[in-house]
Amino acid sequence: MLTDYPELVEFLPCESPNEWVQWALENETLLLIDHAHCEKKAASTAMSLMYRYVDRENLLHKMSQLAREELLHFEQVLNIMRNRGVEYCHLQASRYADGLRKHIRTHEPAKLIDTLIIGAFVEARSCERFAVLIPHLDEEIGKFYKSLLKSEARHFEDYLSLAEEYAGHPIDDRIAFFREIEHQLIIEPDVEFRVHSGPPKAA
Ligand SMILES: [Fe+2]
Ligand SMILES: [Fe+2]
Numbered sequence: 657m658l659t660d661y662p663e664l665v666e667f668l669p670c671e672s673p674n675e676w677v678q679w680a681l682e683n684e685t686l687l688l689i690d691h692a693h694c695e696k697k698a699a700s701t702a703m704s705l706m707y708r709y710v711d712r713e714n715l716l717h718k719m720s721q722l723a724r725e726e727l728l729h730f731e732q733v734l735n736i737m738r739n740r741g742v743e744y745c746h747l748q749a750s751r752y753a754d755g756l757r758k759h760i761r762t763h764e765p766a767k768l769i770d771t772l773i774i775g776a777f778v779e780a781r782s783c784e785r786f787a788v789l790i791p792h793l794d795e796e797i798g799k800f801y802k803s804l805l806k807s808e809a810r811h812f813e814d815y816l817s818l819a820e821e822y823a824g825h826p827i828d829d830r831i832a833f834f835r836e837i838e839h840q841l842i843i844e845p846d847v848e849f850r851v852h853s854g855p856p857k858a859a
Pocket of ligand 1: 804
């Protein structure tokens, strides 16, 4: 499934643990609700970048398109939830995004570069997680997740290319720094299941 996106696979530090995949299948309702939150959050992150960096033309175009696509995904998840009688509710966010964001440097343009690199990791990981779940899901969700792969992979590329463009110098070291943090966040056990959680903590 991910063979169409070799750069994305190479970018990520590891595959999702099998224990996480099993956990997701046991928590389909939570998966859908948290997925809806993720799509909404992705749109909101893109919009806040558009507010903060009004002088970055490529960013404005790419983030505007991205925000629209994430909101469309949000509506698609809501439709599946409605079909299944799943009620939307507030959920505490997983430690994943904050675990990455707390390392964002505070001066510009470093702050922008770090934010874009994190965006690339979030998009790449989401794409990888949808891909590993697809073979195990029923037809409706499986088909939907398959349709998401292409756009999430493109979002990953957009974030990465913007980070490279605005850095103006190689960012391999900074990517490696965040890759190590992402790795820890993905393999360390978690208490609550989320789209971006680690595997379940042993009882
Ligand atoms: Fe999305
Ligand atoms: Fe996305």
